[in-house]
Amino acid sequence: MAIHETMKAATSYDELIGSTVITAVMYNIAVTPGTALKRGSVLTADGSLAGTGDTAEYVLAVPLAKDDATATVYVSGMFNREKLIVAEGDTVETHEAQLRDKNIYLTSIHS
Numbered sequence: 001m002a003i004h005e006t007m008k009a010a011t012s013y014d015e016l017i018g019s020t021v022i023t024a025v026m027y028n029i030a031v032t033p034g035t036a037l038k039r040g041s042v043l044t045a046d047g048s049l050a051g052t053g054d055t056a057e058y059v060l061a062v063p064l065a066k067d068d069a070t071a072t073v074y075v076s077g078m079f080n081r082e083k084l085i086v087a088e089g090d091t092v093e094t095h096e097a098q099l100r101d102k103n104i105y106l107t108s109i110h111s
Contacts, residue, residue, distance in 0.1 A: 024077030051087030
């Protein structure tokens with residue numbers, strides 16, 4: 001039973017990827033250790049979580065631990081806006097045009 005549960009967890013769909021119409025391309029960037037971030041976090045060029053007034057560059061592909069110095073990010077693709085994470089007080093919509101300029105497109109789970 002444990003093997004089945006492990007396999008199921010490893011193959012579950014987290015709804016971050018909205019479509020494969022736009023190829024999702026990943027890249028590694030250097031980040032300053034110190035902050036843990038979840039998959040789907042919208043990041044700035046320096047790898048910090050995008051907030052009000054920041055320019056969004058990437059979507060985090062792999063969860064980031066506090067001591068990580070490298071982040072794997074998406075540099076293109078189509079993602080469900082409901083699954084993206086930005087800083088408290090900010091909205092994904094604020095960064096949609098910036099992300100589109102980077103070939104990162106947003107869709108909706110419910111459309």
